[in-house]
Amino acid sequence: xxxxxxxxxxxxxxxxxxxLVVIGVVVGLRExxxxxxxxxxxxxxxxxxxxxxxxxRPVYRRVGSVESE
Numbered sequence: 001x002x003x004x005x006x007x008x009x010x011x012x013x014x015x016x017x018x019x020l021v022v023i024g025v026v027v028g029l030r031e032x033x034x035x036x037x038x039x040x041x042x043x044x045x046x047x048x049x050x051x052x053x054x055x056x057r058p059v060y061r062r063v064g065s066v067e068s069e
Contacts, residue, residue: 022048 026044029035035043 018052022051025051 022044025047026040029043029047030040
């Protein structure tokens with residue numbers, strides 16, 4: 001459902017904010033923990049998946065349900 005043609009502005013805004021949060025966390029890992037290379041890439045994937053499925057997916061469902069009303 002990510003970036004489907006015809007997505008509303010709210011859904012696009014949601015994914016833009018989500019992407020910025022993931023980038024912020026990854027930059028923080030790089031700067032604070034000194035991670036780089038493959039470990040940083042693996043951490044980025046884990047952060048993206050866990051953040052979306054664990055916290056942001058319920059918010060996205062609410063955004064979708066508000067659009068359908």
